[in-house]
Amino acid sequence: MISHKLKTCCECGKQAYIYSRKRCKGCSMKGYAEKPKEKVVKPIPKISVKQLDRIKQYSALNKKFREENPNCQIKHDGCTFTATETHHKKGRIGDRLLDVSTFLSVCASCHKHCEIHPEWAKENGFSEDRTNPFCV
Numbered sequence: 001m002i003s004h005k006l007k008t009c010c011e012c013g014k015q016a017y018i019y020s021r022k023r024c025k026g027c028s029m030k031g032y033a034e035k036p037k038e039k040v041v042k043p044i045p046k047i048s049v050k051q052l053d054r055i056k057q058y059s060a061l062n063k064k065f066r067e068e069n070p071n072c073q074i075k076h077d078g079c080t081f082t083a084t085e086t087h088h089k090k091g092r093i094g095d096r097l098l099d100v101s102t103f104l105s106v107c108a109s110c111h112k113h114c115e116i117h118p119e120w121a122k123e124n125g126f127s128e129d130r131t132n133p134f135c136v
Contacts, residue, residue, distance in 0.1 A: 058097050062086050069105035074114065074126055080107040087111050091130040102128070 006015045009024040016024035047055070065086065072083050083105035090102045104126060106114070114121040121127035 054097055061098060061100055062103075065100060065103050066105055071105070072107040072110055073104045074106050074110035076110045076113050078109045078113075080109060082107060084108055085111045087114055087126065089126065089128045093130075 005017075007018045007022075008014070009016055009018065009027055010022040011027040012024060014024060016026075019025050019028040021028070066083060070083055072079050072081050074087075075081065085106055085108055087104040087106045087110075088096065088099075088102055089104060090096050090099070096102060114126050118127055122129075
């Protein structure tokens with residue numbers, strides 16, 4: 001609130017119109033001008049743009065694959081016969097995520113069995129060597 005009479009500023013001692021806390025306009029504005037602007041730090045995304053694109057493509061491929069293959073393709077003990085998951089014979093690293101030729105439509109029970117017993121899965125053709133495609 002501005003006073004209508006000239007008064008002495010408690011900070012600089014000049015005769016001026018008082019704005020706030022018994023200070024003139026210049027002294028009142030000092031604190032605002034001196035504050036440095038903080039840099040806005042953008043967080044590093046958890047997933048790259050390239051990987052997000054791959055995931056979108058995979059989602060569409062996986063949905064279509066599971067519609068075409070609704071039954072479990074392993075049919076091991078405890079199988080529910082209805083596929084709810086997709087097993088990747090060679091893993092999902094790199095471009096293997098989008099390689100439909102390595103997909104298997106499986107139920108949760110059979111998928112868990114394949115992952116727990118990789119030797120059995122390889123012997124029966126449900127898994128293949130998962131060497132890193134970037135080291136080949």
